[in-house]
Amino acid sequence: MTQGHEKKLGVVAMTALVVGAVVGSGIFSLPQNMAEGAGAGPILIAWVITFIGMLALTRIFQWLSLNRPDINDGVYGYARTGFGDYLGFNAAWGYWISVWVGNVGYLVLLFSALGSFSSLGFFGEGSTLPAMLCGLVVLWTLHSFVLRGIRSAAILNIIVTLAKIVPICLFILCVMLAFKVETFQMDFWGHEALGSITDQVKNTMLYTVWVFLGIECATVYANRAHNMKVVSQATLIGFFITISLLVCVSVLSLGVVPQAELATMRNPSMAAVMERAVGPWGGVLINLGLIISVSGALLAWSMISSEMLYLAARGKQNTAPTFFGRLNSHGTPANAMWLTNALISLFLIINHFNDAGYNLLIQLASSMALIPYLLCAAFGLKLALKAEVRSVTLIGLTALGTLYGAWLIYAGGTEFLLLSMILYMVGAPFYLKARHERGEKLFASPLETTGAVFVVVLGISALYLLNVGELVI
Numbered sequence: 001m002t003q004g005h006e007k008k009l010g011v012v013a014m015t016a017l018v019v020g021a022v023v024g025s026g027i028f029s030l031p032q033n034m035a036e037g038a039g040a041g042p043i044l045i046a047w048v049i050t051f052i053g054m055l056a057l058t059r060i061f062q063w064l065s066l067n068r069p070d071i072n073d074g075v076y077g078y079a080r081t082g083f084g085d086y087l088g089f090n091a092a093w094g095y096w097i098s099v100w101v102g103n104v105g106y107l108v109l110l111f112s113a114l115g116s117f118s119s120l121g122f123f124g125e126g127s128t129l130p131a132m133l134c135g136l137v138v139l140w141t142l143h144s145f146v147l148r149g150i151r152s153a154a155i156l157n158i159i160v161t162l163a164k165i166v167p168i169c170l171f172i173l174c175v176m177l178a179f180k181v182e183t184f185q186m187d188f189w190g191h192e193a194l195g196s197i198t199d200q201v202k203n204t205m206l207y208t209v210w211v212f213l214g215i216e217c218a219t220v221y222a223n224r225a226h227n228m229k230v231v232s233q234a235t236l237i238g239f240f241i242t243i244s245l246l247v248c249v250s251v252l253s254l255g256v257v258p259q260a261e262l263a264t265m266r267n268p269s270m271a272a273v274m275e276r277a278v279g280p281w282g283g284v285l286i287n288l289g290l291i292i293s294v295s296g297a298l299l300a301w302s303m304i305s306s307e308m309l310y311l312a313a314r315g316k317q318n319t320a321p322t323f324f325g326r327l328n329s330h331g332t333p334a335n336a337m338w339l340t341n342a343l344i345s346l347f348l349i350i351n352h353f354n355d356a357g358y359n360l361l362i363q364l365a366s367s368m369a370l371i372p373y374l375l376c377a378a379f380g381l382k383l384a385l386k387a388e389v390r391s392v393t394l395i396g397l398t399a400l401g402t403l404y405g406a407w408l409i410y411a412g413g414t415e416f417l418l419l420s421m422i423l424y425m426v427g428a429p430f431y432l433k434a435r436h437e438r439g440e441k442l443f444a445s446p447l448e449t450t451g452a453v454f455v456v457v458l459g460i461s462a463l464y465l466l467n468v469g470e471l472v473i
Contacts, residue, residue: 008226011233018238020161021214021304024106024297026362027168027246028113028290030211031253032269035262037203039190040254045197046204047247053404054212057373058239060380060401061216062232063394068383069228073311075216075372080319082379086431086448089319090455091372092312093427094420098368099305100340102213103298104347105361107135110294113268113287125266132352136345138298143341146302147332160296165245167289171274171282172248178277179255186258205411209366209373211246214304215239216376306337313434321433367416368423374405418462425459428452 009017026033034043064071064078071077075095080088111131115123123131190200215238225231253262253273265272268290275283310333312318313325328334351361381398384391409417435442443449 009230010226011230011237014225014230014234015237015241016161017303018214018234019165019241020296020299021301022212022238022242023161023164023168023245024102024214024294024301026207026211026213027249028268028270028286028293029109030207030246030250030270031257031262031273032265032267033207033210034204034250035254035259037263038194038200039187039259040184040251041189042194042197042200043204043250043254046201046208047250049201049404049407050208050212051243051247053401053407054208054215054243055239056397056401056404057377058215058235059397060377062235063397064376064380064383065228065231065235072228074308075376076308076311078379079372079375082382083375084448085317085319085435085444086451087375089312089431089434090424090427091375092308092320093430094368094424095372096305096308096312096340097423098213098365098372099301099308100344101347101361101368102210102365103139103301103305103344104351105365106294106298106301107139107344107348108351108361109268110138110291110298111135112266113271113290113294116266116268116271116283116287127352129352132348135348138295139341139344139348142298142302143337146299146306146337147328147334148330160292160299164289164293164296167285168245168249168293171270171286171289172245172252174274174277174282175252175256179252181255183258184255187260191260202411202413205408206363206366206416209369209408209412210362212242213366213369214301215242216373302337302341305340306333309333309336309340316438318438319434320430322437363412363416364419367412367420370405370409370412371420371424374402374409377401377405418458418465421455421458422462424455428456 034046038046068078068081071081076088076092079091108126108131110126111123111128111134112126114120115125115128115131122128123134126135189197194200194203215235225234249270253270256273256277257265262269262273268287271283271286271290274286309320309324310327312320313322313336315325318325324333324336324339326333326335347361377398381395381402384394384398387394432442443452
């Protein structure tokens with residue numbers, strides 16, 4: 001089936017894609033992730049900031065999908081239209097890397113959950129040899145399934161999304177019943193070792209970005225939706241569903257397990273909290289829910305990751321090599337999928353030998369998404385300021401989203417910003433190859449040349465600092 005004759009996706013399928021992408025592995029480790037660097041008070045502040053900032057970004061994506069329906073390739077299209085080929089390519093490149101590195105984290109946590117069962121203890125915390133080998137089997141099985149077509153994968157994603165929401169809702173109900181105010185109030189503003197309230201809020205930011213990655217994925221699949229109104233509705237509905245689940249899981253857990261103890265729990269920490277609330281059966285239920293959830297998220301993100309590289313490579317204005325812009329007979333970007341899953345396989349093998357760990361992987365994935373998010377918000381602000389009839393509300397919304405994007409980069413820290421520059425630097429040959437295919441000079445302007453040199457300098461500096469041990473992550 002070619003893309004031109006492919007059946008389009010409706011509100012239910014698109015919303016399930018958003019929720020399925022956002023509610024993956026992150027929510028199951030969120031209690032420990034947030035408690036690791038902050039007390040209950042700063043966590044609440046972090047969620048307020050996240051709600052305001054992510055709602056602004058969600059509304060920007062919604063507004064762009066309705067007011068610029070000519071741009072049907074999501075994050076990549078917004079960045080490219082607003083700021084040129086080079087930044088557009090880097091938005092696609094950074095988002096693509098964010099997705100497939102995140103998939104490595106999903107596979108690690110999946111087998112960590114399986115390792116919690118006594119009969120499957122050989123999986124350990126997801127980085128043992130059996131975990132690595134089985135992770136490769138799961139990855140390439142999904143690969144073969146998605147190659148059969150995007151629509152069939154989307155239908156399965158609806159079923160999996162519904163299946164994984166049930167145990168999460170049961171968790172929320174159980175911890176509400178087990179919630180104790182005195183437990184919640186212990187070290188409410190965090191103990192001294194966690195730093196100031198501002199530091200604690202910053203410590204949570206990459207995790208809040210991680211759990212919200214995917215909120216924009218309806219725009220990535222805009223060209224496969226019935227229309228842009230479907231994209232807009234799915235984006236907003238998906239946001240309110242996911243923010244409700246994420247805040248409840250994170251905050252209510254602090255009323256069952258004290259912050260200091262929660263911070264040291266093994267992931268998936270949601271299972272340990274559930275076990276504390278209702279007994280061993282609760283932990284088993286959550287681990288089973290995680291297995292379903294991560295399987296669904298892997299499916300959703302396998303679709304999204306290859307789609308992003310494909311979008312940058314298709315058409316006459318491609319900024320990635322045209323090799324990745326080809327579809328197979330089922331309308332799936334097969335070449336992009338092969339590269340994506342090959343890199344995931346490589347990282348799984350590296351993780352086995354170096355045991356990078358789930359938290360490091362998701363922080364790296366989150367840091368790669370920060371620049372694409374900032375560029376999309378800035379594009380919205382640029383349009384709002386250039387509109388014939390200026391709207392104060394729209395300017396305020398897009399400015400807020402842009403400030404939030406900049407705050408995330410600051411809060412993420414210098415270490416991850418420098419590390420991300422290494423990965424952006426690696427993308428340069430792909431961009432230059434695309435420019436060569438189009439018969440154009442390497443960079444469109446002196447500003448693009450300066451930007452590329454800046455990325456290379458930072459990337460080389462980061463490699464040097466890693467080599468001498470001064471860049472610690």
